[in-house]
Amino acid sequence: MTTTSVTIEELRVLIAGALEINPEEVTNDAHFAYELDIDSLLMLEISTRVSAYGVPDNAVAASGVTTLAELHAFLTSKLTGETPPSPLIRPRPVSDPAARLFLLHHAGGSHLLYRGWAEHVPEDWELCLLEAPGRGSLQALPLIDDCGQLVDYFHAAVAPLLDRPFGFFGHSMGALLAYQLTQRLLREREPLPAWLGVSAYGAPGDDAGGSSPHLMADDELRAWLRSGGGSPPQLLDNEDVWKKFAPVFRSDFKLVDTWAARRSPEPLPVPLTVFAGRSDTLIGEDRLLAWQALTTDFRGLKRYDGGHFYLLDHAQQLTAAITDAMRPAAP
Known part of the structure; x- marks a missing residue:
């Protein structure tokens, strides 16, 4: 069955059937994970059922929707084509923001890494989450495994929004992209960020070295991801789920592994802060401190308890540190 429309009541019955509960228990704003106990496997089941409406069978599972209302809006936009896909997600749009903060996610991840951050930034600041193709509402777009191409894609999205003080914060792969995006703005003589934050990523350099996850065999890659944390067991241990998301991981890791740093890059005329987990075994302190030569x-370097994904437990502390760093530039 394919259709060009879907009602919220049809989706309510569909979700209730997957959960084996009464439809009235699925309210429009009930949170999938926290109130309905929908985990990754159940989301995959719902995604498969929704594919009957003519969307890719993994589009919903990767979309990041968290309520029935969001699911209905997502499917409506996919089926009618009313809203063109954009890499920008604004969880709390502000009509005339005093500042904008752009957040870039890690390899294999999505904007959901920053779920809840909007609650902790000033009310007159706008949070802008950048999503790479192949996930979320960009599920139908091809993955981008080249750093320069993804920077170009993000640049086109952020360029119209640089009309007021702004900052970039990127975690892991997102740190590389935030740095390269700033370099792009510098070369093009466009507005520069008032501040740049790089998290859990060593400074680019000829001696950075490291493993090449995109070349690992499946079992090795899953073990490597498991050791770093941040990936739920349902994703790594379930073959069906892994097959759907493995291409995203491999594409993103290829982007990181194949990017070549420029020799002796010009230091950025931008304040830069480094963030990391105290127990992160993937990044040595020397590579973190090497950022000093690139600005x-x-x-300084700010450390928090935790490993590579320390930020999942420190959203409020991190947003406070970012706000303090950017506040001098915000009116």
Whole structure:
């Protein structure tokens, strides 16, 4: 069955059937994970059932929708084509923001890494989450495994929004992209961020070295991801789920592994702060401190309890640190 429309009541019955509960228990705003106990496997089941409406069978599972209302809006946009896909997600749009903060996610991840951050930034600031193709509402777009191409894609999205003070914060792969995006703005003589935050990623350099996850065999890659944390067991241990998401991981890791740093890059005339988990075994302190050579205004290294995905437990502390760093530039 394919259709060009879907009602919220049809989706309510569909979800209730997957959960084996009464439809009235699926309210429009009930959170899938926290109130309905929908985990990754149940989301995959719902995604498969929704594919009957003519969307890819893994589009919903990767979309990041968290309520029935969001699911209905997502499917309506997919089926009618009313809203063109954009890599920008604004969880709390602000009509005339005093500042904008752009957040870039890690390899294999999505904007959901920053779920809840909007609650902790000033009310007159706008949070802009950048999503790479192949996930979320961009599920139908081809993956981008080249750093320069993804920077170009993000640049086109952020360019119209650089009309007020703004900052970039990127975690892991997102740190590389935030740095390269800033370099792109510098080369094009466009507005520069008031501040740049790089998290859990060593400074680019000829001696950075490291493993090449995109070349690992499946079992090795899953073991490597498991050791780093951040990936739920349902994704790594279930073959069906892994097959759907493995291409995203491999594409993103290829982007990181194949990117070549420029020799002796010009230091950025932008304040830069480094963030990391104290127990992160993937990044050595020397590579974190090496960022000092890539900026004219190094604001230091801030460490938090936790491993590579320390930020999942420190959203409020991190947003406070970012707000303090950017506040001098915000009116």
